[in-house]
Amino acid sequence: MAEVMAEVMDGELKPCPKCGGTDCGLIALHEVNGPDWYQITCRTCGTNSEWKQSIDEAVTDWNRRAE
Numbered sequence: 030m031a032e033v034m035a036e037v038m039d040g041e042l043k044p045c046p047k048c049g050g051t052d053c054g055l056i057a058l059h060e061v062n063g064p065d066w067y068q069i070t071c072r073t074c075g076t077n078s079e080w081k082q083s084i085d086e087a088v089t090d091w092n093r094r095a096e
């Protein structure tokens with residue numbers, strides 16, 4: 030299992046729902062014989078979205094928290 034940082038398009042993510050920070054990014058988790066998982070994380074305070082099986086779902090979950 031390897032964890033890599035990927036980038037989300039600028040402007041796609043809302044600011045962190047907890048601290049308002051904009052240094053937020055995508056974490057992608059690739060399992061060898063399983064699904065890929067994606068999560069949005071705030072690099073300032075460590076708040077995370079739920080783990081989702083697509084980038085779109087992770088972004089949607091994050092943005093819903095930020096509303």
Ligand SMILES: [Zn+2]
Pocket residue numbers: 045046047048049050071072073074075076
């Ligand atoms: Zn934050």
